[in-house]
Amino acid sequence: xxxxxxxxxAKCLQRLIRLDMPVPLTVxxxxxxxxxxxxxxxxxxxxxxxxFGFAPLLSVRPSSLDPDWGGPGAILNxxxxxxxxxxxxxxxxxRAATSLYLRFIQCYAVQVARLDPEPFxxxxxxxxxxxxxxxxxxxxxxxxxxxxxxxxxxxxxxRSMARTWDGTTARLLRQAKGAPAxxxxxxxxxxxxxxxxxGESGSGVIQFVDGETGEPRIIGRYLGQSQGREALRDxxxxxxxxxxxxxxxLERVAPFAVRELLEHGGRGRERLREEMQIExxxxxxxxxxxxxxxxxxxxxxxxxIAVALAQxxxxxxxxxxxxxxxxxxxxxxHRQVDPEAPRDxxxxxxxxxxxxxxxxxxxxxxxxxxxxxxxxxxILVRRxxxxxxxxxxxxxxAVVTVRGGITSHAAVIGRGLGLPCVVGASDLEIDRRRRVVxxxxxxxxxxxxxxxxxGTTGDVxxxxxPTIPAALxxxxxxxxxxxxxxxxxxxxxxxxxxxDARLAHDFAAEGIGLCRTEHxxxxxxxxxxxxxxxxxxxxxxxxxxxDRLLPMQRDDFAALxxxxxxxxxxxxxxxxxxxxxxxxxxxxxxxLAEGLSxxxxxxxxxxxxxxxxxxxxxxxxVRLGITVPEIYEMQARAIFEAAVLAGQDGExxxxxxxxxxxxxxxxxxxVKARVDAVASAVRAESGLPFTYRLGVMVETPRAAxxxxxIAQHAAFLSFxxxxxxxxxxxxxxxxxxxxxxxYVEQQVFEEDPFHTLDLDGVGExxxxxxxxxxxxxxxxxxxxxxxxxxxxxxxxxCRRQGFDYVSCSPYRVPAARLSAAQSAI
Ligand code: PEP
Ligand code: MG
Numbered sequence: 001x002x003x004x005x006x007x008x009x010a011k012c013l014q015r016l017i018r019l020d021m022p023v024p025l026t027v028x029x030x031x032x033x034x035x036x037x038x039x040x041x042x043x044x045x046x047x048x049x050x051x052f053g054f055a056p057l058l059s060v061r062p063s064s065l066d067p068d069w070g071g072p073g074a075i076l077n078x079x080x081x082x083x084x085x086x087x088x089x090x091x092x093x094x095r096a097a098t099s100l101y102l103r104f105i106q107c108y109a110v111q112v113a114r115l116d117p118e119p120f121x122x123x124x125x126x127x128x129x130x131x132x133x134x135x136x137x138x139x140x141x142x143x144x145x146x147x148x149x150x151x152x153x154x155x156x157x158x159r160s161m162a163r164t165w166d167g168t169t170a171r172l173l174r175q176a177k178g179a180p181a182x183x184x185x186x187x188x189x190x191x192x193x194x195x196x197x198x199g200e201s202g203s204g205v206i207q208f209v210d211g212e213t214g215e216p217r218i219i220g221r222y223l224g225q226s227q228g229r230e231a232l233r234d235x236x237x238x239x240x241x242x243x244x245x246x247x248x249x250l251e252r253v254a255p256f257a258v259r260e261l262l263e264h265g266g267r268g269r270e271r272l273r274e275e276m277q278i279e280x281x282x283x284x285x286x287x288x289x290x291x292x293x294x295x296x297x298x299x300x301x302x303x304x305i306a307v308a309l310a311q312x313x314x315x316x317x318x319x320x321x322x323x324x325x326x327x328x329x330x331x332x333x334h335r336q337v338d339p340e341a342p343r344d345x346x347x348x349x350x351x352x353x354x355x356x357x358x359x360x361x362x363x364x365x366x367x368x369x370x371x372x373x374x375x376x377x378x379i380l381v382r383r384x385x386x387x388x389x390x391x392x393x394x395x396x397x398a399v400v401t402v403r404g405g406i407t408s409h410a411a412v413i414g415r416g417l418g419l420p421c422v423v424g425a426s427d428l429e430i431d432r433r434r435r436v437v438x439x440x441x442x443x444x445x446x447x448x449x450x451x452x453x454x455g456t457t458g459d460v461x462x463x464x465x466p467t468i469p470a471a472l473x474x475x476x477x478x479x480x481x482x483x484x485x486x487x488x489x490x491x492x493x494x495x496x497x498x499x500d501a502r503l504a505h506d507f508a509a510e511g512i513g514l515c516r517t518e519h520x521x522x523x524x525x526x527x528x529x530x531x532x533x534x535x536x537x538x539x540x541x542x543x544x545x546x547d548r549l550l551p552m553q554r555d556d557f558a559a560l561x562x563x564x565x566x567x568x569x570x571x572x573x574x575x576x577x578x579x580x581x582x583x584x585x586x587x588x589x590x591x592l593a594e595g596l597s598x599x600x601x602x603x604x605x606x607x608x609x610x611x612x613x614x615x616x617x618x619x620x621x622v623r624l625g626i627t628v629p630e631i632y633e634m635q636a637r638a639i640f641e642a643a644v645l646a647g648q649d650g651e652x653x654x655x656x657x658x659x660x661x662x663x664x665x666x667x668x669x670x671v672k673a674r675v676d677a678v679a680s681a682v683r684a685e686s687g688l689p690f691t692y693r694l695g696v697m698v699e700t701p702r703a704a705x706x707x708x709x710i711a712q713h714a715a716f717l718s719f720x721x722x723x724x725x726x727x728x729x730x731x732x733x734x735x736x737x738x739x740x741x742x743y744v745e746q747q748v749f750e751e752d753p754f755h756t757l758d759l760d761g762v763g764e765x766x767x768x769x770x771x772x773x774x775x776x777x778x779x780x781x782x783x784x785x786x787x788x789x790x791x792x793x794x795x796x797x798c799r800r801q802g803f804d805y806v807s808c809s810p811y812r813v814p815a816a817r818l819s820a821a822q823s824a825i
Contacts, residue, residue, distance in 0.1 A: 005030050007063030007186030012272070012292055019271055021264050021289045024191040027051060028063065029158070031184025038162035045151045052191050055084055055150070057100075059290075060157050062165070063186035067293055069174035071185055072164040075111060075157050076227055077104035077192060079150040085131075092197035096225070099126035099196050103227065105134050105146060108153070112160040115141045154189075161187060176390055176413060190290065195227040199284035200254050204231045206241050207277040207295045208265050214297065214304025214475070218242045218262075222250040222282075229279065257287045268292060273315050275305050298354075299328040304475040310482075317482045318825045324479060326792055326815035326822070332476055333507075333811050334420065335467040337454045344462040346439040346451065349400070349425030351458035352411035357397035357420045358452040358464040361445055363432060365392020366741060372396070373737030373754075379453055381437055383430055385410040391741050393419060394755065398453035400460055402428050420455030428460075480508065480814055483821035489795065490805030491816045492568070494785060496520075501563040503810035508817070511568035512560065513718065513807020514658070514785040517635060518576050520556050521549070528595060530581045535596055535606060539630055546634040553638035557655075558646045566651025570718070570807075571639055572697065573632050573671075575660040577620040579610040616723075616732065621661025621699075625671050636675045640682040643690055656693045658718060663702040668713040695781070699723035704769035711776030718807070719766055721786030721794070725753050728762050757788040759797055770801045783807055792819040799823050 003011040010028035017023050033043055052058060058078040062071030080101045088097035106120040119137040123130035138146045147153050164170055165185040174183060195203040204222030209215065220241040223231035231238040241258060243249040251258045261280060268276045276292040297305060302324050310320035334355025337343070359377035362368045365388065371378035372395035380396040382389065384403040393399055393413055397420075401410040404423040414421030429438040435447045445451060445462070452465040492513030493504030504512060521530045526549060533545040560569050583589055589607065593600040612618035625632040636657060643653040659671050672694055683689055695716035698704050700723070711717060726733040733754055740752045750756075757763065766784070773780050782803045788794040790812030798806060799820065808816050 001028065003065055005032075005186070007031070007065055007184070007188075008067055009061060009063035009291065009293070010186050010188050011063075012276075013188060013190075015272055016268070016289060016292055019264075019267055021268075022287055023289050024193050025052060026188055026190045029187040029189065031186055034158075034162045034165070034185050034187055037158050038166050042155055042159070045155050048189060049151060049154065055079065055087070057084070057192040057194070058154065059190050059192055060154075060161060061188045061190070061291065062161065063188050064165075064174075064179075064183060066177075066179065068177050069179045069183060070170065070177075072161040072170075073111060074228060075107055075161070077101075077107070078153050078157055079192075080104040081148045081150060081153075083148070084150075092194065094128075095126055096194070096197040096201075098128060098131050099225070100194065100227075102126055102131055102134055105131075105138060108146075108157070109138055109141070112156050113138075113142060114160075158187060161185075173409075193281040193283045193286075193288035193290060195281040195283065196225050197284060200224070200257075200282050201284055202226050202231070203228060203279070203281045203290075204238075204241065204250065205229060205277060205279050206261055206265065207275065208269065209275045209295055209301065209305060211295050211297045211301055214301030214308070216308070220250075222253075224253075227281070254282060254285065257282055257285075260287050264289060269309075270314055273309065273319075275309075299325075299330075299332050300473070300476075302328060303332070303479050304473070307475040307478050311478075318486060320479060321483050321486060321818065321821050322825060324818060326818040329476075329815045329818060330811065332472060333470045333814060335470060336456055337452065337459075337461070338466040338468045341466040343459065343465065346443060346445070346460045346462050347425045347428045349422040349428075349458050349460070350405060350411070351454075351456055352404075352408075352423045353399075353414035353419055353421035354456040355398075355420040355470075356452060356454045356456065356465065356467050358450055358467075359397045360448050360450055361437060362392075362396070363430060363435060363437075363447055365389045365395075366738070367447070368392035368395040369737040369741055371737075373734055379451055381428075381430060382410070384408065385413065391744070391752070394752075395737070398422075398455065400425055400428070400453055402426055402430060414455070420453045422453055422455055422458050422460055425460060476814075480817055483818045484508070485821075487817065487820035487824050489799050489803065489820045489824070490783075491813055491820060492570075492783070492805055492807040493810045493813050494789075494807050495560070495810060498559045498563055500810055501560050504813060505563055505565075505567075507810055507813040509567075509810065509813045510805070511570070512564060513570050513783055513789075513805060515560060515569065515571045517553075517556075517572060517574055518580075520553060521574075521581065526552060527581060531592060532596065533631075534578050534581060534610070535598070535603075542628065542630045543634075546630055550634050550638055553635060554642045554645070557639050557642035561642055561646035561653045561655070562650055566653065568654065568656055570656035570658050570695065570716075571635075572658040572660050573622075573625060573635050575621050577610075577612065577615040577618055578624070578628075579607070579612070579615065582607050582610065616726065616734070621697075622659050622667045622671060623661065625659065626667060629674055632671060633674055633678055636678040637682060640679055640690065640692065641686075643692070644682065644686045644688050647688070647690065652690075654691055654693065656695060656716065658695045658697055658716075660697045660720070661699050661723065662696045662710065663700040663706075665706065665709045665713065668696055668710055672713050697785075698769050698773075700727050701765055704765040705772070707769040707772035708776035711773040711780050714777070714780065716781035716783065717769065717773045719769060719782075719784045719786070721757060721762060721766075721784055721788045722754065724765060724786065725758065725762050725788075728758070728765060729753060754787065757791065757794040757797065759793070763797055766798070767801050770803065774802075781805075790816045790819075792822070795819045796823040 001014050006028045059076045061074040085097045085101045109115045109120045110117045202224035203226045206220030210217045221231040221238040223238040239248045241250045243251045275295045277295045279291040281288045306320040306323040309315045310317045337356040359379040362378045368380045377397040379398045381400045384401050399421045401423045411423045427440045437445050452461040490510050492511045493509035494514040495501045495504045495512045496516050536542040593603040643655045647653045693715040696714040697720045699720035743749050783805045785807040789806040790808030
């Protein structure tokens with residue numbers, strides 16, 4: 001029996017039976033059978049029921065390929081009729097018989113006949129009167145008596161479960177969890193173990209690890225006279241499995257059953273090679289195992305469980321590495337709100353997904369996408385989220401909802417994406433018309449105001465709260481250590497600041513693959529100098545200002561070299577258009593005129609002269625390097641002097657210098673000649689014979705096409721897939737967020753190509769660029785450094801093309817290490 005045909009639950013039950021566990025008789029229906037049922041072709045019900053003998057009571061459970069894809073709820077006690085009730089009353093007692101019949105009518109009415117649940121609430125006492133009244137309610141709602149033919153009952157149950165799986169809501173929910181559009185559902189028909197009746201009867205659930213931490217621990221609940229998972233829902237009378245505080249516990253009530261459960265649990269772990277949660281029933285003292293599912297687990301537990309299984313020799317290390325979803329690692333890496341810092345709490349809700357993030361309030365998914373396109377972190381605040389909000393959630397750094405619980409859409413998706421998430425913040429009011437949110441005490445926060453979401457505690461805080469880095473445990477380090485043994489592709493980090501570099505180092509990045517230098521010119525007094533430089537007349541005057549920036553840049557680079565302690569550091573020369581450094585509003589222009597002691601009209605004229613209709617395709621990157629060469633010369637000098645300095649008191653440094661936005665070989669030749677000249681000068685001045693590597697960013701389609709000739713002047717090519725995507729599609733990376741949602745909805749694009757690497761188009765350019773680059777220079781180093789670089793998809797693709805490494809943001813380094821290992825295994 002394969003899971004691809006019958007689903008995971010059916011497969012698992014078959015294995016439990018083979019392990020000699022006391023599983024009641026089970027019949028599995030395949031995906032194809034269930035598809036037929038949904039389309040009105042009912043199989044022979046008599047044949048399905050035949051193995052169960054005379055007047056059986058049955059349950060039906062869903063069995064999809066991946067249990068995380070959900071499915072219709074289980075339906076128990078099928079076959080309960082008046083006749084069966086009377087017979088059961090004689091053996092198990094009237095109370096038990098009535099209780100089972102009531103449960104079945106309720107479940108059938110709500111889940112199969114889809115009646116309003118209210119008239120079918122279970123009574124406190126299962127009396128004959130309650131039964132009469134529930135049967136009457138059923139008849140009143142449907143104009144038909146409650147069905148008394150078990151075969152008809154089963155047929156209706158199968159039909160309703162098959163149709164539920166086909167419904168739009170179920171489809172959207174499972175697709176959000178990665179299910180393919182044609183995912184199938186199997187159904188498992190099983191003889192009931194009653195859990196209600198004479199002797200010790202009841203049901204419970206047990207597992208042997210903690211689902212949050214993954215620590216070994218026996219956890220579970222048992223509820224006498226109950227069925228299914230009632231023990232988990234009942235807070236009042238359910239008892240723990242293991243005695244810990246002197247209160248009632250199953251160990252005391254039925255010690256033999258607990259011994260048996262522990263034995264089955266241990267065997268199950270070893271033979272099913274997984275930590276399982278076991279659903280069991282005691283039927284007049286007899287243990288029955290009804291079902292076992294993978295212990296539902298958070299990311300921390302997923303890592304710890306996989307590592308422990310491998311350390312115990314249950315699974316090989318490769319499999320442990322394959323078992324952890326790289327995307328889920330981000331939850332472990334997330335920063336937390338500093339517990340020592342003061343908290344300005346706006347409102348509290350349910351802590352649905354851990355971690356902390358600050359950003360501007362947005363109230364719609366579309367605004368979230370627009371904000372992400374501007375590189376502005378945002379927090380999506382919604383009454384509740386629906387599948388249409390998924391793209392907005394992708395774009396947000398955190399999510400807050402007014403409604404919903406721990407399994408609401410926002411919570412489930414938030415955890416899946418590793419987004420800090422607070423749900424059920426019911427004291428928060430959203431006024432869509434005024435575009436504000438109103439917190440308790442009448443505090444009003446407008447769209448655009450910064451808040452912090454603490455998904456670990458459930459608090460929403462005003463402003464940007466101080467945060468601390470995540471604590472990474474031993475299991476995490478062990479797993480990534482194994483991943484490093486299996487992978488054959490390097491992982492570096494994109495790091496601009498000493499803080500980024502430290503993170504990169506802590507996450508074991510093998511170097512810095514992209515240091516964007518422009519942010520360094522926005523800091524403190526530097527922005528003023530940059531503006532002075534932009535206004536300077538002629539090369540000499542520009543050089544004079546740049547000479548004042550030189551020592552600052554040198555310190556920046558020396559700090560990075562020291563932190564990376566001999567690992568490669570790749571510094572990209574200046575990239576953005578100059579106008580980004582100039583003020584755009586009138587007051588800013590006036591301040592600038594004052595600072596430069598120039599007439600306002602002069603300043604305005606210069607700003608106007610620098611204005612471009614299409615700045616991202618304008619005077620930036622290497623084009624600035626060619627037309628205003630003094631900037632690159634200063635940066636090259638700062639890099640080499642810093643390498644000399646850092647090399648003197650630490651590991652020797654071989655800096656990598658990278659030219660952005662290249663589209664022609666001659667651009668590289670010109671810049672290379674100047675950078676070489678600076679290197680020679682610094683060698684002569686310092687007396688130290690350092691070396692360096694010069695590389696080119698492949699960000700324009702032309703650079704990819706002409707990679708063979710460009711490679712002749714470059715030691716490495718680094719593909720910047722952000723710009724390459726922008727230019728391949730002719731799609732502005734800053735503005736496209738506004739309409740990409742519609743494009744994806746209407747299936748023009750399968751996904752937002754700025755999030756998900758377009759393997760067909762951009763991928764072809766990567767392939768061509770890599771092949772031609774190698775043609776031009778066989779030993780060329782190839783890498784990718786756009787936002788896509790940390791994703792499993794891009795890593796797999798680049799590995800196939802023979803790339804040497806990927807470079808992604810520091811927080812994505814662990815996931816990239818794991819992805820690289822998974823694609824190599
Ligand atoms: C890129 O374009 O992919 C890149 C890494 O550079 P930036 O994002 O700084 O343009
Ligand atoms: Mg770029």
